[in-house]
Amino acid sequence: MATMPTRISQDLFESARTVGEARSRSAAQQLDYWARIGRELEASPGITVGEIERILSGQAAYDDLTSGEQAVARVAWQQQIRERAAALDLTEELAAAGRPWPEADADGNVVIRRADAAA
Template sequence: MRTMPTRVDGDLYEAAQAVGAAASRSAAQQISHWARIGRELESSARVSARDIQRVLAGEARYDNLSEPEQARVRAEWEEQFAHRIASLDLAAEFTSAGRPWTEADDDGGVVARDPRAH
């Protein structure tokens, strides 16, 4: 396989890192994986990119899609969720707002955090 250097958007790279880690892929491998999926989808007569975009925009029903189209929508949702989760820093958000919160430690015990106590 021949590789070529390319530039990608920072958000795409971060999403690829997050999603790729769950699948034991590097960011570059994840981006290549997505590119291959996109190539196959665009060349497939069984998948309508327009219908998928309508579902993702909330303008059409998921249940009306074919199985391959539903699979593509689920993959897109998974990517969006992974990107949003990777960008969350609730501890920093709550701390800056002065809001207490609770969380579980590594052993499952409950830990109360209160930035006002410091």
Template sequence: MATIPTRIDQALFDAAKAAGELQSRSAAQQLDHWARIGRELESSPAVTHDAIARVLAGQSPYDALGDREQAMVRAAWDQQLTERIGGLDFEDRLRTGGRPWPEADADGNVVMRDAGPSGRGA
């Protein structure tokens, strides 16, 4: 079986490594296992993709879905949250708003940051 290198999120790799250790699999083997399960779920006639899309669009209740559909919705929500969190830049918002903020320095001490050009003042 040929393999193709790909980039994945560090958190997903760490989760695969931890789960794989419990199943005597490498992280790559665990990711492959999860991908196969996902492929089977998506191609299953028991999974109603229209119902999943309606829940993701906020048009239908989550509780109306079966277990498999709920699992797929949770995976989609997890990905959406990860993408949104990755795009957050609170320092930029605070600086733009002219507001100071507390932050931990390298030693774990609380330091107040100002909204000036350097953001490193008292």
């Protein structure tokens, strides 16, 4: 993904940093997240921000949303999944616990890795 420098207000950056830390995102990742949600909201003027926030926080049911609101919620969830998956690295944790784990090799074959061979 290409990035482009842009100027934003200091208070928006600070807000993104604060909220991002609570959600395990950098300030840039939080701003990107907000921009994606905003883009979807503007493309669908019948969607309310409050309703989407209630769904994302688990306070309301996804099935109660309109199809447009569901689309916005799915975009937000996809972004959260991508961020969490990118941050996952269980090798160190499993090795420290002395537990073996399966991985796919370069040919797609399943191999069992062991803590003593991970170093």
